[in-house]
Amino acid sequence: MLLSVRKISKTFPVSRGLLGNPTSFVRALEEVSFDVEQGRITGVVGESGCGKSTLGRCVVGLHEPSEGSVWWGGEDLFKMDVRKRRALQRRFQMVFQNPFASLNPRQKVREILFETLEVHGLLGANERISFTKDLLEKVGLQTGDLEKYPHEFSGGQRQRIGVARALVGQPELIVLDEPVSSLDVSVQASILNLLAGLNRVQKISYLFISHDLKVVGYLSERVMVMYLGRIVEEGLTAQVLQNPRHPYTKVLLAASDGKSVPVKGEPPSPVNKPPGCSFHTRCPYAEKRCFEETQELAVVDQSLKVACWKWDHL
Amino acid sequence: MVLRGVNLAIHEGECLALVGESGCGKSMTALSILNLLPSPPMEIRSGKILFKKQNLKDLTETDWRKLRGKEIGIIFQEPFTSLNPVIRVGEQIEEVLRIHSNIPVGEIRTSVYRLLTDVGLSDPERISEQYPHQLSGGMCQRVMIAIAIAGNPSLLIADEPTTALDVTVQAQILDLLFQMKEKFRLSVLFITHDLRVVRNHADRVAILYAGQVVEEGPPEKLFDHPQHPYTEGLLESLPEFSHKGRPLYSIPGAVPSPFAPKKGCAFAERCPKVENKCRQLEPDLNEKNKGHWVRCYYPSEK
Numbered sequence: 001m002l003l004s005v006r007k008i009s010k011t012f013p014v015s016r017g018l019l020g021n022p023t024s025f026v027r028a029l030e031e032v033s034f035d036v037e038q039g040r041i042t043g044v045v046g047e048s049g050c051g052k053s054t055l056g057r058c059v060v061g062l063h064e065p066s067e068g069s070v071w072w073g074g075e076d077l078f079k080m081d082v083r084k085r086r087a088l089q090r091r092f093q094m095v096f097q098n099p100f101a102s103l104n105p106r107q108k109v110r111e112i113l114f115e116t117l118e119v120h121g122l123l124g125a126n127e128r129i130s131f132t133k134d135l136l137e138k139v140g141l142q143t144g145d146l147e148k149y150p151h152e153f154s155g156g157q158r159q160r161i162g163v164a165r166a167l168v169g170q171p172e173l174i175v176l177d178e179p180v181s182s183l184d185v186s187v188q189a190s191i192l193n194l195l196a197g198l199n200r201v202q203k204i205s206y207l208f209i210s211h212d213l214k215v216v217g218y219l220s221e222r223v224m225v226m227y228l229g230r231i232v233e234e235g236l237t238a239q240v241l242q243n244p245r246h247p248y249t250k251v252l253l254a255a256s257d258g259k260s261v262p263v264k265g266e267p268p269s270p271v272n273k274p275p276g277c278s279f280h281t282r283c284p285y286a287e288k289r290c291f292e293e294t295q296e297l298a299v300v301d302q303s304l305k306v307a308c309w310k311w312d313h314l
Numbered sequence: 315m316v317l318r319g320v321n322l323a324i325h326e327g328e329c330l331a332l333v334g335e336s337g338c339g340k341s342m343t344a345l346s347i348l349n350l351l352p353s354p355p356m357e358i359r360s361g362k363i364l365f366k367k368q369n370l371k372d373l374t375e376t377d378w379r380k381l382r383g384k385e386i387g388i389i390f391q392e393p394f395t396s397l398n399p400v401i402r403v404g405e406q407i408e409e410v411l412r413i414h415s416n417i418p419v420g421e422i423r424t425s426v427y428r429l430l431t432d433v434g435l436s437d438p439e440r441i442s443e444q445y446p447h448q449l450s451g452g453m454c455q456r457v458m459i460a461i462a463i464a465g466n467p468s469l470l471i472a473d474e475p476t477t478a479l480d481v482t483v484q485a486q487i488l489d490l491l492f493q494m495k496e497k498f499r500l501s502v503l504f505i506t507h508d509l510r511v512v513r514n515h516a517d518r519v520a521i522l523y524a525g526q527v528v529e530e531g532p533p534e535k536l537f538d539h540p541q542h543p544y545t546e547g548l549l550e551s552l553p554e555f556s557h558k559g560r561p562l563y564s565i566p567g568a569v570p571s572p573f574a575p576k577k578g579c580a581f582a583e584r585c586p587k588v589e590n591k592c593r594q595l596e597p598d599l600n601e602k603n604k605g606h607w608v609r610c611y612y613p614s615e616k
């Protein structure tokens with residue numbers, strides 16, 4: 001298995017008291033487990049604050065989970081020695097949401113792309129130029145763009161630079177954190193086409209994060225729906241989108257079609273999560289049991305998992 | 315020029331959606347209706363804005379102030395930045411009522427609570443004592459709607475009112491907006507980049523490209539039988555599960571600069587159907603079918 005995530009939780013201290021001791025905590029992730037196979041696209045969808053970015057960061061090692069483990073090709077990421085981890089790091093890359101903030105404005109594209117090559121001591125000086133030129137063409141930019149600065153590019157082009165940077169180390173997995181959210185639909189379409197092509201031709205796997213179920217559904221083979229730090233439904237995209245089982249997935253699906261939704265209010269704060277199933281405060285089907293029992297993600301049908309005891313009678 | 319020859323009509327009780335990508339002039343249209351363009355550098359060179367048969371361009375700044383907020387309610391994209399951060403939300407609504415309604419002073423509080431209840435905020439006594447930062451984005455946007463309808467307007471201008479909100483909250487705010495529209499028989503100018511939202515809510519849709527309306531019509535016609543290649547392109551670039559495995563259409567090139575206009579059709583550079591004629595002379599907006607207008611020499615035959 002290329003990537004395995006086992007029961008990871010992540011807690012952040014939020015406010016601090018007088019002595020600098022944390023006084024409250026956010027449970028940004030709660031007991032999240034899943035696998036990503038070689039060459040697959042796995043989508044992660046959910047609303048703001050549900051823990052998508054935190055999950056992405058844990059997967060590439062930018063955050064260490066408070067509990068649980070992350071396995072890269074059968075090796076425990078947070079237990080392996082530094083040398084090994086550095087060597088593996090280039091195979092697990094991340095592309096960030098904001099194409100304006102994620103590139104160093106003082107670096108030329110060439111310097112941005114060379115960085116990974118230098119860190120890992122890849123290729124000789126002469127090969128580096130031709131390698132990065134090929135890379136730029138692969139992501140739909142021009143070789144002349146090597147000598148330009150990020151501000152000389154549009155939002156869509158910057159996101160292509162972000163993708164090129166992730167590709168430098170010839171990764172096996174790229175975590176894409178909302179790579180198209182800030183783009184207009186026609187530009188978004190061209191980036192989605194690029195990503196789909198790279199996956200098809202080079203068999204690179206993605207953990208593709210978005211709040212937009214349409215985008216996730218278009219690109220991913222499997223989908224994980226998150227709510228308040230937990231996966232509430234996970235399965236093949238066709239299963240999840242055509243016959244959603246969790247009440248929250250049903251709501252997301254309706255909302256993504258521009259239809260009205262049967263929920264009230266907004267997601268509760270992750271600092272004070274409601275007991276039982278976190279969705280019960282907004283769920284139109286909630287009963288007593290939902291307030292009392294945490295709902296574990298359980299297999300309901302072949303490879304479909306749902307965290308709702310009422311999944312079968314909604 | 316950022317806007318060129320935009321003609322729009324909104325009828326009583328109707329929702330007109332103005333759709334376009336960033337930089338197409340959507341918000342400019344709203345701001346010019348409201349006389350809120352920063353001037354200089356912006357000015358309205360020509361044209362009329364008729365509101366209940368009165369040309370708004372003839373108004374003085376004092377008249378304008380009376381009109382905005384009373385006859386015309388406004389909701390902007392960022393609920394946090396459009397509310398005053400240092401004034402309790404109840405007082406902000408009160409102020410609108412004091413200026414724009416003739417509700418007796420003694421009844422203003424009750425009216426504030428009623429408005430807050432109208433926009434779906436239970437516990438109005440507590441909410442009205444809070445500052446904007448103590449409320450969530452969705453609640454702020456509900457307060458904005460309360461303020462917008464407080465003066466009992468006949469026209470509501472909503473500029474990307476839900477873009478900053480979470481998807482499930484977006485859906486709730488849209489529901490609320492359209493409930494209010496029905497309840498108070500409001501006309502709505504709804505500005506958005508989101509085609510999916512428009513389909514379910516608008517009575518008419520106008521697609522804006524480079525400061526011009528390129529297609530206008532009822533949503534069913536416009537979505538099922540788009541006539542302008544730009545509209546077609548936009549619709550085909552929307553990702554759908556059913557389209558999986560096939561590349562999405564992506565409109566080549568970028569929106570032209572408003573400061574270097576070329577002759578001919580503004581979309582010519584990016585159009586798959588472009589002919590010589592298109593580069594020579596700009597097409598007019600023509601009525602292709604009843605109520606369905608298109609600015610193109612070669613509209614789709616679909």
Ligand SMILES: Nc1ncnc2c1ncn2[C@@H]1O[C@H](COP(=O)(O)OP(=O)(O)OP(=O)(O)O)[C@@H](O)[C@H]1O
Pocket residue numbers: 012013014026027028046047048049050051052053054055211270
């Ligand atoms: N470094 C941090 N310190 C403290 N709290 C954090 C930190 N990073 C994230 N959080 C909190 O953890 C929760 C999950 O955040 P995260 O950014 O993962 O959500 P998200 O799903 O990516 O949201 P969005 O859609 O807005 O990007 C939030 O409540 C957030 O405030």
Ligand SMILES: [Mg+2]
Pocket residue numbers: 052053054177
């Ligand atoms: Mg995020």
